[in-house]
Structure formats: C-alpha cells, structure tokens
Amino acid sequence: MPDILEDFETSMQGKLIVKFSGESVVKAMNPLPEPLSITLSNLDLLSGRFPVTYIYFFGRPKLSVDFGALVESLKSSLSHTLDYYYPFAGQIVQNPKTSEPEIFCDNNGALVIEAHANIPMKKLDFYNLNETCQEKLVSIQPKFPLQIQVTDYTCGSISIAFTFDHALGDASSFGKFLTSWSEIAQNKPLSSLPDHSRHLRARFPPKYHPFLDHTFIKCTMEDIQNMPTNHISLKRLYHINASSINMLQRLASVNGTKRTKIEAFSAYVWKIMIGTIDQSYEKCKMGWLVDGRKRMGGRGSRNCMSTYIGNVLSLTFGEARVHELKEASISETAKIVHEAISKVNNEAHFLDLIDWVECHRPGLMLAKAVLGQEGPVLVVSSGRRFPVSEMDFGFGSPLLGTVYTSVERIGVGYMNQRQSGRGDGSWTVSAILWPELAAALEVDPIFQPMSASHLQL
Known part of the structure; x- marks a missing residue:
C-alpha cells in the first residue's frame, strides 16, 4: 500500500x-x-x-x-x-x-x-x-x-x-x-422480469427482400481483421444543450410535419460530415441503428417484447449526393433521414432480416458499411433506453453516463446520444470519429467538448 x-x-x-x-x-x-x-x-x-x-x-x-x-x-x-x-x-x-x-x-x-x-x-x-x-x-x-x-x-x-x-x-x-x-x-421490487427465450427464429421456408443483399454481407474473420478503418479511431464525448436540440427540431419540422429529435440531429450532423470527407466522393451515406422490439409481434402487441433480452437490432442507411446535401436545408435532409429509418421500422423488415441470416448461416455476417467497404459512413443510434437517473445503487444517481468501446478496428464512425445526468433535456453524445470530423465538431457551436464543468464538479 x-x-x-x-x-x-x-x-x-x-x-x-x-x-x-x-x-x-x-x-x-x-x-x-x-x-x-x-x-x-x-x-x-x-x-x-x-x-x-x-x-x-x-x-x-x-x-x-x-x-x-x-x-x-x-x-x-x-x-x-x-x-x-x-x-x-x-x-x-x-x-x-x-x-x-x-x-x-x-x-x-x-x-x-x-x-x-x-x-x-x-x-x-x-x-x-x-x-x-x-x-x-x-x-x-x-x-x-x-x-x-x-x-x-x-x-x-x-x-x-x-x-x-x-x-x-x-x-x-x-x-x-x-x-x-x-x-x-435499493430494495425495490423489480419493475419488469426478463424474458430469456431468444425466440426470434426464421420462417420456413425463409424468404427476404433482395435489398438486404445490398446492405449485409457474409464475411470471414480475415475480412474483419483487414477491414479498412478509414482513419476512424478518435473516441470523443460531447454535451449538447436542450435549447440546441429543440432548435434543430424546429428547423427540421416544417409545413406541419414534425420530425423527431434524432432525425433533426442526424440531419445537422450529416451536413457537417459531408465537409469532412474526400471531395472525390459523389455520394455520402449515413446509417442508423433501429430497435425492432416495438415492431415485432403484430398489431396490438407493441409491448410484448419490451422485456426481451437479446439483440433485436437492424441497420439502415440513407444515401444522397454530396452537392445536394450541401444545398439542402435541415428539413430537407431530415426528410431523407426519416425515409431511411421508416424503410426498416416495421415488422416485415425484421422478419426478412431474420430469414436473411438463416440463409447465410453458419459464419460471420455484417453490414457492408461496417466492414469499411463503402467509404466514410457515420452510424447514429439513439440511447433512449440508456438509463442514467435510474442508476442509483444506494449512493446517489450518476453525474454522467456514456457508452464506450475498446474495439480498435472500426470501419464506420459512430455517434450515440442519450439524456444527460442533469435532467434538463440536454444530451450526452459519445462518438468514434475520423480526424477531419472531430476537428469540425471542435469548432461547431452546438457540440461542446465534455468537461468537468458540465458535470458541475
């Protein structure tokens, strides 16, 4: 000692x-x-x-x-x-x-x-x-x-x-x-009991929409070990004020169409992102992780999988020409985001995805973009299910909660948002970025590099 x-x-x-x-x-x-x-x-x-x-x-x-x-x-x-x-x-x-x-x-x-x-x-x-x-x-x-x-x-x-x-x-x-x-x-009764059934199985015979072959691919461990990383290695943490989030949502919601906060946020980030990639790219992709729990189980069963323990995720991607994204407004870009997410935000997609995996087993499978095969791509996920204030083990709630990965070889950038520990509607955003995008966010007025002052330490 x-x-x-x-x-x-x-x-x-x-x-x-x-x-x-x-x-x-x-x-x-x-x-x-x-x-x-x-x-x-x-x-x-x-x-x-x-x-x-x-x-x-x-x-x-x-x-x-x-x-x-x-x-x-x-x-x-x-x-x-x-x-x-x-x-x-x-x-x-x-x-x-x-x-x-x-x-x-x-x-x-x-x-x-x-x-x-x-x-x-x-x-x-x-x-x-x-x-x-x-x-x-x-x-x-x-x-x-x-x-x-x-x-x-x-x-x-x-x-x-x-x-x-x-x-x-x-x-x-x-x-x-x-x-x-x-x-x-805290000696409280459990608010829910976990479901460990892992019951998501393929149909017989399996069938799926052909567009899944354009998104996902069967791969080998060698493919993963040799994936181009596109210089994606910087792991950063940001604070975003509630007023900024609300402003982005207002900009994205026009003509009576209300966009979600994550759609508005994605649109804003996408427009920043296009200025940080090699100008030889004519098109640019952004991806979103989508949880299928509320989509599975049919009508009238929206909560039947709320306690399911396991993976119920899909990846979807939106693509647009770089020059069009540069000229587009936040609302126009948010429309592209909304359409991309809506494409997989249904039970049919998840049933097809389960069947796609069945047709490609055994072996490793990933989205092509995750393997770094589609140039610089940023995947956004929403941490609505990330507990922060609830995390009290008997000595108080946390000042900050975030996601981190120790994985070093990453083919796409990631950005994950969640409610901050302040309880005022502000966000904590964790990110894995390439240097040019990290540099752009450092001078952006909305993204604030996380510091002790944000935690009021």
Missing part, C-alpha cells in the same frame, strides 16, 4: 494513473439447478461478439462510505440480480455441432475489478475517451461476458464501468439489466 501511495504522489501533473487492487468473481445467489445452454437468435448472430461498455461517473456519496464496503454492497446486489439474469453469469462457448456461439448458463460468474485513480474526478479528461478509458477506467478480460470495474478517486467520487459481450444483448437488454440491479440495490 505505501508503494501505491508513493506512486500516486509522484504524479503531480494531473496525468491519470489507475492502480488495480483486486478482482473477484460474483455468482448468482440462487443459480439454476442444472446448467442450461441458450441458442443465440439470428439477430444475435448478426450483431456479433465484441465488448460494449457503459460507464457511469458518480459524485462523492453524501454519506461517507468506505470504498471496500461500497464494493461489497455492489457485489451483494449483483449476486441477487444474476438470479434473474443468469445468462450474464454464464460463458459464451462454441456449439460443437453448429460451430456457432451459444450461452452456457453455468453460473461461472461476473468479474468485479477494484481500482484506484490518482487524481480527483474533476481532473479527468472527459472529452478524450481514448486517453481516459482504455486500460484505465475500462479493462477487458474476454473470459467473462460481464465484467465490472469500480474505480475510486482522491476526492471520494466513483466511476463504474460495465462491460458486456454483445452476444448477451443490445442496449435495451443492458438497460434492463442495469435498471434491475439498481432496483435490487
């Missing part, structure tokens, strides 16, 4: 150093009587396997809490949560017959890592996530589909990073898990 303190004291220039002090494996309190294998759905297979991290920053607890006691409390409530979310305590293994991954629910457990930062939280670089997160506030051990890193700061503040294997689910699934965990930590 004296060595750790000495190392901390020698760093006087505010450079973040994180020391790891302990690891433990947390298992479900009341596991299944026998191990159970869960076959992944076709949409799980399409989403692939890579780590997705949700990281939250909490101010110093109002009541003085010893860090060790706080971690033990988290582990105790996690153990109870895993009773309900038993796949999250399992292992991702290869089925010997199909060679496809499946979840082996054997209560192998979730990994909890304890760490200590040498600076107060207000000294963190919240804008440059490359510098702050990788192997510091977020550490990855592939053996565990769920791992949690709890880090304390010299000011008594805490960050918690939750890293999930994408095979476990999507943003909606992870949001349900975290919300349930926080409810258990």
Whole structure:
C-alpha cells in the first residue's frame, strides 16, 4: 500500500494513473439447478461478439462510505440480480455441432475489478475517451461476458464501468439489466422480469427482400481483421444543450410535419460530415441503428417484447449526393433521414432480416458499411433506453453516463446520444470519429467538448 501511495504522489501533473487492487468473481445467489445452454437468435448472430461498455461517473456519496464496503454492497446486489439474469453469469462457448456461439448458463460468474485513480474526478479528461478509458477506467478480460470495474478517486467520487459481450444483448437488454440491479440495490421490487427465450427464429421456408443483399454481407474473420478503418479511431464525448436540440427540431419540422429529435440531429450532423470527407466522393451515406422490439409481434402487441433480452437490432442507411446535401436545408435532409429509418421500422423488415441470416448461416455476417467497404459512413443510434437517473445503487444517481468501446478496428464512425445526468433535456453524445470530423465538431457551436464543468464538479 505505501508503494501505491508513493506512486500516486509522484504524479503531480494531473496525468491519470489507475492502480488495480483486486478482482473477484460474483455468482448468482440462487443459480439454476442444472446448467442450461441458450441458442443465440439470428439477430444475435448478426450483431456479433465484441465488448460494449457503459460507464457511469458518480459524485462523492453524501454519506461517507468506505470504498471496500461500497464494493461489497455492489457485489451483494449483483449476486441477487444474476438470479434473474443468469445468462450474464454464464460463458459464451462454441456449439460443437453448429460451430456457432451459444450461452452456457453455468453460473461461472461476473468479474468485479477494484481500482484506484490518482487524481480527483474533476481532473479527468472527459472529452478524450481514448486517453481516459482504455486500460484505465475500462479493462477487458474476454473470459467473462460481464465484467465490472469500480474505480475510486482522491476526492471520494466513483466511476463504474460495465462491460458486456454483445452476444448477451443490445442496449435495451443492458438497460434492463442495469435498471434491475439498481432496483435490487435499493430494495425495490423489480419493475419488469426478463424474458430469456431468444425466440426470434426464421420462417420456413425463409424468404427476404433482395435489398438486404445490398446492405449485409457474409464475411470471414480475415475480412474483419483487414477491414479498412478509414482513419476512424478518435473516441470523443460531447454535451449538447436542450435549447440546441429543440432548435434543430424546429428547423427540421416544417409545413406541419414534425420530425423527431434524432432525425433533426442526424440531419445537422450529416451536413457537417459531408465537409469532412474526400471531395472525390459523389455520394455520402449515413446509417442508423433501429430497435425492432416495438415492431415485432403484430398489431396490438407493441409491448410484448419490451422485456426481451437479446439483440433485436437492424441497420439502415440513407444515401444522397454530396452537392445536394450541401444545398439542402435541415428539413430537407431530415426528410431523407426519416425515409431511411421508416424503410426498416416495421415488422416485415425484421422478419426478412431474420430469414436473411438463416440463409447465410453458419459464419460471420455484417453490414457492408461496417466492414469499411463503402467509404466514410457515420452510424447514429439513439440511447433512449440508456438509463442514467435510474442508476442509483444506494449512493446517489450518476453525474454522467456514456457508452464506450475498446474495439480498435472500426470501419464506420459512430455517434450515440442519450439524456444527460442533469435532467434538463440536454444530451450526452459519445462518438468514434475520423480526424477531419472531430476537428469540425471542435469548432461547431452546438457540440461542446465534455468537461468537468458540465458535470458541475
């Protein structure tokens, strides 16, 4: 311990150093009587396997809490949560017959890592996530589909990073898990019980619209390892005021047609984006992740999949000529966005997508754009299901919550928005960008590089 303190004291220039002090494996309190294998759905297979991290920053607890006691409390409530979310305590293994991954629910457990930062939280670089997160506030051990890193700061503040294997689910699934965990930590009844059925299966015989062949492709691991990255490597975090979001929505909504905030935001970003790509491109694409839960199940069943744990995602893309986008208004660009999202925002599309995967199994499948095959593309997703204020484990709600990925080879840019922790309608936007786009956003009046002042630290 004296060595750790000495190392901390020698760093006087505010450079973040994180020391790891302990690891433990947390298992479900009341596991299944026998191990159970869960076959992944076709949409799980399409989403692939890579780590997705949700990281939250909490101010110093109002009541003085010893860090060790706080971690033990988290582990105790996690153990109870895993009773309900038993796949999250399992292992991702290869089925010997199909060679496809499946979840082996054997209560192998979730990994909890304890760490200590040498600076107060207000000294963190919240804008440059490359510098702050990788192997510091977020550490990855592939053996565990769920791992949690709890880090304390010299000011008594805490960050918690939750890293999930994408095979476990999507943003909606992870949001349900975290919300349930926080409810258990507060001794509240669960607001919903998870559905682990993974029942999204192909029709017989399978059939699909031909346009899916233009969007998705079967690929190999070599294709993924050799994908052109288009210089996409900068991981950044922004704050956007509610007034700016509302202004964009007003600009996008004309002639009695109201556009959503995400449509208006996408239109604005798309117009910035076209100024940052090589001018040899005549056309430019933007993509959107779409959750199919409200679309599946037929009419009158809008909430039948609200508790479904797994992946129910599709990708859609809009394309337009660069010179037309430059001349278009926000409302005209938002119309292109709306039409692209509407194309997949229905049950028929998701049934077709499930069948498309069935026709291309076994093997890896991705959107062509994700493989970097279609030039610079930015994919936008809405974090409406990303819990922030709900994330109270007994020591208060977080000041900030965001998404992070440790994946290094990325073929497309990403931008994900969610409500900020301020509760005033403002947004937190995380992004993975190419240098020219990052530079353009640095001088943009709407995108504010995230800082401690936004968290009122």
